[in-house]
Amino acid sequence: MDRKFTRREFGIMAGVAASTLAAPAIAQGKPKVVVIGGGPGGATAARYIAKDSKGAVDVTLIEANARHTTCFFSNLYIGGLRSFDSITHGYDKLASDHGINVVTGFATSVDTAKRIVTVAGGQSVSYDKLVVAPGIDFKYEAYEGYSKEVAETIPHAWQAGPQSQILRRQLEAMDDGGVFLIAPPPNPFRCPPGPYERIALVAQYLKRNKPKSKIIAVDAKDKFSKQALFEEGWAKYYDGMIEWLPLNITGGVKAVDEKGMTLHTGGESFKGDVINVIPPQKAGAIATAAGLANETGWCPIDPFTMASTRAPHVYVLGDSSIAAAMPKSGFAANSQAKACAMAIRAELTGSRAFEPRYSNTCWSMIASGDGVKVGASYKATREKIASTDTFISKTGEDAAMRTATAEEAEGWYAGISADIFG
Numbered sequence: 001m002d003r004k005f006t007r008r009e010f011g012i013m014a015g016v017a018a019s020t021l022a023a024p025a026i027a028q029g030k031p032k033v034v035v036i037g038g039g040p041g042g043a044t045a046a047r048y049i050a051k052d053s054k055g056a057v058d059v060t061l062i063e064a065n066a067r068h069t070t071c072f073f074s075n076l077y078i079g080g081l082r083s084f085d086s087i088t089h090g091y092d093k094l095a096s097d098h099g100i101n102v103v104t105g106f107a108t109s110v111d112t113a114k115r116i117v118t119v120a121g122g123q124s125v126s127y128d129k130l131v132v133a134p135g136i137d138f139k140y141e142a143y144e145g146y147s148k149e150v151a152e153t154i155p156h157a158w159q160a161g162p163q164s165q166i167l168r169r170q171l172e173a174m175d176d177g178g179v180f181l182i183a184p185p186p187n188p189f190r191c192p193p194g195p196y197e198r199i200a201l202v203a204q205y206l207k208r209n210k211p212k213s214k215i216i217a218v219d220a221k222d223k224f225s226k227q228a229l230f231e232e233g234w235a236k237y238y239d240g241m242i243e244w245l246p247l248n249i250t251g252g253v254k255a256v257d258e259k260g261m262t263l264h265t266g267g268e269s270f271k272g273d274v275i276n277v278i279p280p281q282k283a284g285a286i287a288t289a290a291g292l293a294n295e296t297g298w299c300p301i302d303p304f305t306m307a308s309t310r311a312p313h314v315y316v317l318g319d320s321s322i323a324a325a326m327p328k329s330g331f332a333a334n335s336q337a338k339a340c341a342m343a344i345r346a347e348l349t350g351s352r353a354f355e356p357r358y359s360n361t362c363w364s365m366i367a368s369g370d371g372v373k374v375g376a377s378y379k380a381t382r383e384k385i386a387s388t389d390t391f392i393s394k395t396g397e398d399a400a401m402r403t404a405t406a407e408e409a410e411g412w413y414a415g416i417s418a419d420i421f422g
Contacts, residue, residue: 030058031348034117034127036107036286038063038091040070041318041333042133043420048341050098056349060125061094062117064106065161068421071191072330073413074160076365078168079201087160093422107134110290112311129344132292132299132308133317133333134284135159136190139297142280144255153258154275158190170274171202176210181272183253183263184219188298189281190319190328192225193374197364198276200230203238204367215242216270218253218263220280222246225327226364226374232395233366253277283320290314298322303380304356305343306336315340324384325376332360334416339380356380363409370399371406 035046038061050059069088076082094100105119110130117125138156140147146154157167174180180202184195199215206213215238223246224230234242251266262271282288282297292299292308299316300309306321308314317340318333326332339356346353361375372393378385393405 030056031128032058032060032126033129033131033344033348034125035059035061035131035133036063036110036117037133037135037284037318038065038068038102039133039135039318039333040072040330040416040420041337042131043068043091043094044334044337045131045133045315045317045341045344046100047094047098047420047422048338049345050094050100052341052351053345053349055099057345058101059099060101060103060127061091062103062105062107062119062125063091064104066090066104069160069164070330070413070417071158071160071194074157074164075194075198075201077164078157078171078198079205079365080168081201081365081368084165089417089421091421097422107286108289110286110314112290112314115313128313129348130314131317131337131340131344132284132287132290132314132320133337134286134320136281136319136328137283137285137288139280139282143253143277145258146256146277146279150256150258151277154256154261154277156278157276158194158278158281167274167276171205174210174213174273177212178210178214178273179271180206180213180215180274180276181263181270182215182217182276183278184217184221184224185278185280186220186252188328189278191330191362192327193230193362193364195278196224196226196230197366199242199244200233200238200364200366203234203241207238207241213241216272217242217244218250218265218270219244219246220252222248225362226372226392228395229372229393230364230366233370233372237367237370281319283316287316287320292316293320294322296322303383303385304339306340307343315344325387326358326360326378326385327362329360329362331362331375331412331416332358334420335359358385361412363405363412365406365409366402369406370402371409372402373405373409 035042046061091102109118155163155166157163255264283293301321306315319328335358358378363373374392376387376390
């Protein structure tokens with residue numbers, strides 16, 4: 001059914017009622033939409049606004065990197081199951097097929113009163129509507145001795161790209177019999193099952209190449225996503241190789257000793273030959289600088305449109321947003337982007353808007369040919385985005401089911417990559 005936005009909801013969106021006339025704040029000529037961030041949220045929003053408006057909206061995508069490496073499936077690269085090129089994508093088709101102006105540069109500031117984005121080097125881009133999808137930033141200060149600089153030696157690899165390559169090289173260089181030490185972060189964080197898939201795929205790599213090695217996980221939580229499925233898989237494929245230590249045993253990581261290659265917790269200290277510290281997270285830096293984040297470090301949004309509740313004419317997608325029941329994942333960001341694009345297009349062009357329907361699935365590989373998944377459907381309510389139906393793989397599934405799930409994940413990756421990057 002068509003959805004009629006209430007006065008309150010349009011007030012959250014921009015303070016402008018939908019009409020057949022252009023809103024007074026919009027400049028003459030084509031309305032301008034600027035998107036910050038070229039990941040699954042930002043690039044999808046840019047593509048759908050440009051594609052579905054059929055040239056009626058001028059879309060600019062601002063992204064710091066000329067090519068995007070997806071965080072989803074980056075564990076497969078780290079574990080030796082995929083090439084780096086296979087998870088890295090460019091923006092050429094967004095420009096050539098959809099007329100999007102792609103600006104390669106780092107967005108340094110947003111003036112929400114004047115509606116101007118400034119890019120490193122001084123370039124300014126004006127907008128009528130702004131989509132902010134910068135992913136995550138890290139609370140390095142949460143662990144004494146950890147920093148962006150130290151992450152070049154003790155990587156987080158939670159922003160895919162060079163960090164993923166550092167961790168892959170370190171694994172390859174590690175001696176047989178070494179210790180891979182990983183510190184999963186506290187909630188909320190990007191890709192809840194991700195650290196545990198990484199443990200599995202690193203274990204598979206070590207079993208094949210350095211079988212005397214060991215993995216120790218010093219967690220900031222007492223439980224985690226798909227825990228029964230992962231623990232079943234770890235026992236089946238990597239028995240005796242993985243030791244997972246919950247928060248209630250260690251007290252969690254307190255300090256990182258780069259020179260000594262050691263993690264200090266509330267009790268014991270742990271030494272590793274390769275250390276992967278994934279620190280606590282918050283909204284991307286530009287979202288915080290623009291005043292879009294609240295005291296939690298994340299950005300509150302209108303559940304129907306993904307519009308910021310802290311600045312007019314601004315929308316926040318993906319990991320940086322407070323999307324309630326939806327996890328911080330690439331699938332979720334892509335889903336949110338389509339609802340956001342529809343809302344923006346409706347307001348700027350007078351096209352029809354429908355009630356948004358969100359969805360998410362997170363696939364995880366436990367071993368080659370053994371995949372599991374969790375997911376849900378969601379709807380917007382006045383208070384939040386709420387889940388309606390959920391599903392999860394079951395322990396004890398046969399090999400055929402797990403192989404089918406792994407193949408489904410590969411098909412999804414190909415499909416969503418085309419949907420994001422054109």
